[in-house]
Amino acid sequence: MEKFEINILGCGAALPTPKRLSSSQVVNIREKLFMLDCAEGIQMALRKSRIAFPKIQAVFLTHLHGDHVFGLIGMLSTFGLLGRIQDLHIYGPHDLQRLFQPQIDYFCADSPFRIILHEIDTTTAQVIYEDRSVTISTLPLSHRVPCCGYLFCEKPTPRHIRRDMIDYYHIPTSQINNIKAGMDWTTEDGTLIPNDRLTTPPDPVRSYAYCTDTAYRPSLADLLQDVTCLYHEATFTSEHALLAKKTHHSTATQAAQIALASHAHQLILGHFSSRYPSEAPLLQEAQTLFPNTLLAEDGMKLRL
Amino acid sequence: MEKFEINILGCGAALPTPKRLSSSQVVNIREKLFMLDCAEGIQMALRKSRIAFPKIQAVFLTHLHGDHVFGLIGMLSTFGLLGRIQDLHIYGPHDLQRLFQPQIDYFCADSPFRIILHEIDTTTAQVIYEDRSVTISTLPLSHRVPCCGYLFCEKPTPRHIRRDMIDYYHIPTSQINNIKAGMDWTTEDGTLIPNDRLTTPPDPVRSYAYCTDTAYRPSLADLLQDVTCLYHEATFTSEHALLAKKTHHSTATQAAQIALASHAHQLILGHFSSRYPSEAPLLQEAQTLFPNTLLAEDGMKLRL
Numbered sequence: 001m002e003k004f005e006i007n008i009l010g011c012g013a014a015l016p017t018p019k020r021l022s023s024s025q026v027v028n029i030r031e032k033l034f035m036l037d038c039a040e041g042i043q044m045a046l047r048k049s050r051i052a053f054p055k056i057q058a059v060f061l062t063h064l065h066g067d068h069v070f071g072l073i074g075m076l077s078t079f080g081l082l083g084r085i086q087d088l089h090i091y092g093p094h095d096l097q098r099l100f101q102p103q104i105d106y107f108c109a110d111s112p113f114r115i116i117l118h119e120i121d122t123t124t125a126q127v128i129y130e131d132r133s134v135t136i137s138t139l140p141l142s143h144r145v146p147c148c149g150y151l152f153c154e155k156p157t158p159r160h161i162r163r164d165m166i167d168y169y170h171i172p173t174s175q176i177n178n179i180k181a182g183m184d185w186t187t188e189d190g191t192l193i194p195n196d197r198l199t200t201p202p203d204p205v206r207s208y209a210y211c212t213d214t215a216y217r218p219s220l221a222d223l224l225q226d227v228t229c230l231y232h233e234a235t236f237t238s239e240h241a242l243l244a245k246k247t248h249h250s251t252a253t254q255a256a257q258i259a260l261a262s263h264a265h266q267l268i269l270g271h272f273s274s275r276y277p278s279e280a281p282l283l284q285e286a287q288t289l290f291p292n293t294l295l296a297e298d299g300m301k302l303r304l
Numbered sequence: 305m306e307k308f309e310i311n312i313l314g315c316g317a318a319l320p321t322p323k324r325l326s327s328s329q330v331v332n333i334r335e336k337l338f339m340l341d342c343a344e345g346i347q348m349a350l351r352k353s354r355i356a357f358p359k360i361q362a363v364f365l366t367h368l369h370g371d372h373v374f375g376l377i378g379m380l381s382t383f384g385l386l387g388r389i390q391d392l393h394i395y396g397p398h399d400l401q402r403l404f405q406p407q408i409d410y411f412c413a414d415s416p417f418r419i420i421l422h423e424i425d426t427t428t429a430q431v432i433y434e435d436r437s438v439t440i441s442t443l444p445l446s447h448r449v450p451c452c453g454y455l456f457c458e459k460p461t462p463r464h465i466r467r468d469m470i471d472y473y474h475i476p477t478s479q480i481n482n483i484k485a486g487m488d489w490t491t492e493d494g495t496l497i498p499n500d501r502l503t504t505p506p507d508p509v510r511s512y513a514y515c516t517d518t519a520y521r522p523s524l525a526d527l528l529q530d531v532t533c534l535y536h537e538a539t540f541t542s543e544h545a546l547l548a549k550k551t552h553h554s555t556a557t558q559a560a561q562i563a564l565a566s567h568a569h570q571l572i573l574g575h576f577s578s579r580y581p582s583e584a585p586l587l588q589e590a591q592t593l594f595p596n597t598l599l600a601e602d603g604m605k606l607r608l
Contacts (some may be wrong), residue, residue, distance in 0.1 A: 015385055018352060018380075040378040048322060066381040068409045074320075074344040077370040081319055102404055107370045142477055204430055 001203045002030045002133075004154055004304040006229065009045045011270035011296035013235055014067045014176060016040060020298045022067035023212055023271060025231075026051050027152055030133045035059040036210050042071035043078045049299070053164070054084055058129065059093030060136070062212060063147035064099065073103050080111035087114045092130075093122050093146040099127045118224040122148035125223050128140035139223055141214035149211035151223065160201035169193060206304045209264075212271045215245065216254035220260035228304050230264040231296065233271035237281050240273075256289035305507045306334045308458055308608040310533065313349045315420060315499060315574035315600035318371045320473055324602045326371035327516055329535075330355050334437045338364040340454060340514050346375035348383045353603070358388055364440070364551035364607055365396035366516060367426070368403065368452035370509075377407050384415035391418045395433075397426050397450040413597065425450035429527050443527055445518035447552045453515035455527065463503035473497060489608075510608045513568075516575045519549065520558035525565035532608050534568040535600065537575035541585050557588040574600035 005028040007118035007262060010021025016065050033056040046053040053069050060067055072090070079088070090096070102117055120128055120138060123146075129136040139149035158180035168178070171185055179185065180205075186194040209224050212233035224230060235249035244251050250258075252269055259267035267290050279295050286293040309332040314325025326343035330350075337360040350357040377393070380458055383392070394400070400423050400564055424432055424442060427450070433440040436459060443453035462484035470480070489497040513528050516537035527535060539553035548555050554562075556573055563571035566602055567596065571594050578582050583599050590597040 016348060018348060039376070043346065044320060044322060044345065064410065067377060070378040070381070071344070074374040077374070078319060095410065099407055102406065106368065106399065106403055122577060188518060 002154075002157060004029050004206050004208070006208060006231070006268075006300075006302040007049065007051055008268075008270070008298065008302075009042060009049065009298045010039045010298055011272065012039075012067070012298075013271050013273050014065070015274045016067070016210075017274050020272075021045055023062075024071065025210065026053075026056065027208060029152065029154065031055065032057055032131070032133060033271075034136070034152070035263055037062055037068040037212075038071040038075060039067055041071035043075045045298070046075075054079070054086070056088070057086070058089040058091065060150045060210075061090065061096065062141070062149060062210070063093055063143055063145050064095055065145065068213075072082050072100065073107060075114055076104060077082060077107050079113065081110050082191050084113045085110075085114060085207045089129075090120045091120050092168070093148070094119050095146075106142040110149070112247070120148070122146040125151075137223075139209060139211060139220065140217075141211060141220070143213045143215065147213060149209060149214070149220075151210075151227070152208040154206045157194070157202045159202050162200060163247055164197055165193075165198045169198070184295070186248050193302070204262075208304060209287070210259070210285040213249060215248040216257070218258070218261065221258050224258070224262035224264065227262055227264045229260070229266045229268065229302065230259050230262060231268045231270055234282050234286065235271050235273045252285040253289060254285040256293065259286075259290045259293070260275075264290075265292065267293040268296050268302070269293060272296075306461060307332050307460075307605065309355065309511050310512060310535070310572075310604075310606040310608070312572075312574070312602065312604040312606075313346060313353065313533075314341075314343045314602055315604075316343075316371070316602075317575050317577050318369070319578045319597045321578050324576075325372075326348055327366075328375065329514065330357075330360065331512060333458065334359055335359065336435070336437060338440070338456070340465060341366055341372040341516075342379060343371055344378070347379045349602070350379070350554070357385070358386070358512070360392070362393040363394065364454050364514075365400065366445070366453060366514070367397055367447055367449050368399055369449065369517070372517075377411060378403065380408060380415070380419055381411050381419065384412050388415075388417045391420060393420045393422060393433075395424050397452070398423050399450075399496045404459070422519065422539035424449040424452070434446045441527075443513060443515060444521075445515060445524070447517045451517060453518070454514060455514075455531070456512045458510045459562045460502055460509050463506050466502055466504060467496075469585050473483075473502070475502070505546065509536040512608060513566075515562070519552060520551040520554050520561070521605070522562070522565065526564050528562070528566035528568065531566055531568045532574065533570045533606065534563050534566060535572040535574055536562055537584050538573040538590065539575050539577045539592070540588055541580070556589040557593060558592040560597065563590075563597070565596045567592075569596065570584065571597040572600050572606070573597060576600075 010024040023037040098236040206228040232255035234252040236257040291304040324392040327341040331341040414570040510532040536559035538559040540557040
């Protein structure tokens with residue numbers, strides 16, 4: 001299977017703690033790297049990780065709260081000092097430009113690479129990036145400021161060649177790509193060999209949804225049907241459901257409800273309030289509803 | 305002696321490394337705390353330290369290069385989340401307001417404390433802060449952007465009372481402050497007791513100069529005469545003197561020359577380029593000229 005890997009660099013909430021970084025991830029799809037949020041300290045976390053961070057093509061910011069963006073300017077500046085030349089695209093809500101362009105112009109004035117800011121509409125679900133491997137779309141969320149999640153959908157891969165059959169029918173190399181794409185084969189004596197004798201089905205298409213920060217938003221599930229892996233914030237336990245509502249965050253139960261309604265294959269909880277000495281109660285709460293739940297951890301690597 | 309303590313939180317140069325933070329210090333003068341520069345990661349370093357960071361009254365930025373300021377907005381935001389109410393004053397060169405006010409207005413909108421930015425003239429030596437314990441002045445430096453160091457001069461403390469003499473002459477408590485201030489005493493029979501029989505001299509007045517980043521600037525020594533402790537950048541060894549000149553930084557030898565010409569009591573080298581696997585050559589080089597030299601270290605605490 002082609003690579004589709006989630007690297008969780010930070011999964012803490014607003015207050016950074018020595019135990020964990022605030023929200024930051026890197027998604028690796030077939031060696032293309034995409035960053036999700038950019039907390040203070042991210043450049044150090046990247047250096048400690050084994051992520052080939054010069055390959056990061058784009059940064060997707062969910063919203064302009066400090067715990068999701070304060071690492072940006074330092075990371076950009078360091079990329080410049082390290083001699084990056086590849087363009088870097090940064091996607092984020094309205095005000096991205098106003099708040100960051102002056103600092104970028106000043107602190108990255110000698111930068112050898114271009115930094116391109118894209119302000120996105122967080123209120124609609126739309127494709128904002130596409131290449132031959134992946135489609136990235138926004139997922140409207142409900143927070144105190146404009147906020148959206150991001151959905152990564154892998155593009156279908158070709159069918160797998162059955163080498164034994166190719167040899168048996170003496171199919172020339174020039175035809176392999178057509179066969180992978182689903183073409184049947186006609187032998188010299190005119191016999192039609194259906195494609196499914198020559199190939200096995202392609203790998204299933206995988207998807208990843210990054211949903212933080214948000215109040216419980218049932219309609220989100222409509223956009224996430226059959227998602228392979230759902231990262232959903234679970235700032236609080238149900239005990240603090242009122243606080244969750246007030247601060248526009250979710251409880252672990254609510255995250256599990258979204259996973260359930262989405263028919264997600266797996267749920268990852270993150271964005272933990274630093275009030276909990278252990279996240280075990282969050283996990284327990286979610287697993288009651290949705291058993292295939294994991295707690296995010298800084299440094300966690302997940303292969304879909 | 306009253307407290308006069310330097311806490312070095314970071315002493316690295318432009319590129320942050322897992323080994324050390326970029327430039328950041330906290331000066332504690334009689335339990336008043338002043339921050340010097342504010343590198344990315346500072347809030348985590350403050351939390352790990354035993355510094356009572358809510359007591360930080362003011363931040364003094366030498367210049368607007370990322371490795372000296374990228375921790376500012378995160379620290380301000382966290383101070384707000386932690387419920388700080390005391391005003392915080394931030395001093396820095398021209399452009400401070402333009403580059404930081406929009407982010408402060410946005411990210412610290414709900415902040416329960418006031419953040420007051422002061423743009424200072426980095427080209428003249430002038431007092432910018434004064435209270436009953438300390439005077440803080442700017443020290444013009446030579447860097448690629450407007451830049452100044454800061455000189456902390458302790459105010460003289462009163463003379464020390466000789467308790468035995470006070471008792472012997474039955475001097476009433478109401479007069480103690482006058483005696484400490486230098487007043488003589490006349491006994492009931494008209495004998496004049498000179499103050500130096502009643503007191504011992506005050507503690508010597510101490511001073512601390514923070515000089516980073518700067519090219520070699522001989523005139524700096526005129527402003528630093530008899531400084532107790534001089535922190536001077538030493539980004540490079542003399543082997544890289546040309547690079548130092550080109551990038552407007554100093555070598556360890558040049559730092560020692562400033563210490564020597566200033567008749568400093570002690571020299572601390574800092575702002576080390578990450579190119580050196582060990583700073584021992586920098587120390588050796590400076591000590592040849594100025595033996596009482598130390599290498600700065602993250603987490604170092606110096607009592608003057």
